[in-house]
Amino acid sequence: MKTRNIPYLSFNGMHDDIEQELIEACSKVIKSKWYILGNEVTDFENEFGKYINSKFNVGVANGLDALIISLKCLDIGPGDEVIVASNAYIACWNAIHAVGATIVPVEPDPQTFNLDPSLIVSSITKNTKAIMAVHLFGLVCDMDAILKIAEEYGLFIIEDNAQAQGAQIKTKKSASIGHINATSFYPGKNLGALGDGGMISTDNQQWAKKSLSLRNYGSGEKYINEYIGMNSRLDEMQAAILSVKLNHLDRWNQERIQIAKWYDQYLTNNSSLKKPKLITNGSHVYHVYSILSSQRNQIQEALKLNGIQTLIHYPIPPHLQQAYAHLEYKEGDFLIAEELADKCLSLPIYPGLSKGDVKYIANKIVALTN
Ligand SMILES: *Cc1c(COP(=O)(O)O)cnc(C)c1O
DSSP states (O other): OOOOOBOSOOSIIIIITTHHHHHHHHHHHHHHTOOBSSHHHHHHHHHHHHHHTOSEEEEESOHHHHHHHHHHHTTOOTTOEEEEETTSOHHHHHHHHHTTOEEEEEOBOTTTSSBOHHHHGGGOOTTEEEEEEEOGGGBOOOHHHHHHHHHHHTOEEEEEOTTOTTOEETTEETTSSSSEEEEEOOTTSSSOOSSOOEEEEESOHHHHHHHHHHTBTTEEETTEESSOOOBOOOBHHHHHHHHHHHTTHHHHHHHHHHHHHHHHHHTTTOTTOBOOOOOTTBOBOOSOEEEEOTTHHHHHHHHHHTTBOOBOSOSSOGGGSGGGGGGOOOTTSSHHHHHHHHHEEEEOOOTTOOHHHHHHHHHHHHHHHO
16 A cells, blocks of 8 residues: 655645635735735734624734733733643743743643643732633633632633634633733644734733734834833734635634544544543634554654654643753653653644545554554
């Protein structure tokens, strides 16, 4: 049998289909002769806001900046503590560090890979200001429980929606629930630009105004600087591209969900594999389809020999990264995050991946693990 060549991610199924629309969007920007903070950014901010039902939406340069600016809007800085998952993506930790606040890691629920609400309360101190709720892999956090805790202790919630664009929590879309929320449009995200991009979403006008200023040198009015701001603007070209792609997001997410169902189906009755579970009232848009196995490295190697590319999200948890050596954490401090890092494997998932390919991948895994 011919070996297949299945990449971890392919844009073929998304971009080939809409290439003409993308070219027209770029061409419109070129001809407009206006490249920074123009109509395309404003239009996309409004369209995204309408899609998630959020009043104020501010396009920024990337997801990390969206998190940093969100924290700055809430006046979070030195002496303040922010609760975040011990297995979150490094950007979440970096954003908290960037504003000078203290990172307070809390272990995830091993069933969902997301912040375990039952462990949050014991980490709250008088200095706790916010909970960063990262919807890892596209599965939404248990927002009901997190909201209840935040309300009780007077904390802010910042959703990190970088991996969950289009996900639902009851009748609401992710990134419309926390006080101020961040999204990334890195190309590989479910809604990705053809370069970098990000968004801040909030219903609070004052924070929206501050975000607008902070993304543009701390200036609301040209050459009048209220804050020491950043240069973190979403550009016109990316905004135009994102406007086109937003119209296809639901369809692409449906494809991801269908692919996940096929994996679920072909990988069932395999007791040595674990997959993240859905929580009630929340959806999963499968930015990542992850399995857990103590034979992870052998599985990855065998899949590679069969032409299947996989990734590990993420091989080293933030507390064991050299960048955070100064926090003096050691192995064993966050056992769940460490176990996930040792066992998780992300299988190929993207619009256009065929049922036959999913079956081929799953069969290889089943053959190895049964
Ligand atoms: C991608 C990602 C980010 C950072 O986004 P960039 O646009 O790459 O800066 C932040 N948080 C999570 C959970 C992500 O997946």
